[in-house]
Amino acid sequence: MREQRETNKHRLGESSEAEYVELRNRRDSELPMPKLILHALQVNILGGRLPEPESNGKRYLKIPLDALECAVWE
Numbered sequence: 001m002r003e004q005r006e007t008n009k010h011r012l013g014e015s016s017e018a019e020y021v022e023l024r025n026r027r028d029s030e031l032p033m034p035k036l037i038l039h040a041l042q043v044n045i046l047g048g049r050l051p052e053p054e055s056n057g058k059r060y061l062k063i064p065l066d067a068l069e070c071a072v073w074e
Contacts, residue, residue, distance in 0.1 A: 038063050 015023070034040075042061050043050065050059045 038067070 039061050051061065053059050
């Protein structure tokens, strides 16, 4: 616990909120797009519910593969 308090640059304790937000924005801009973000968004938008079944009785998540240019699909 002490080590985290002394070395964790993401704790807000000694920096202002603006400094913390800037640090996180800079860090987050370097991260790749999460691989399952489009899947998660579809379920999250529905409040955690899966999409309604289609005419064949199956539920589908529909992913437009070229919707997000920065998405990593490998």
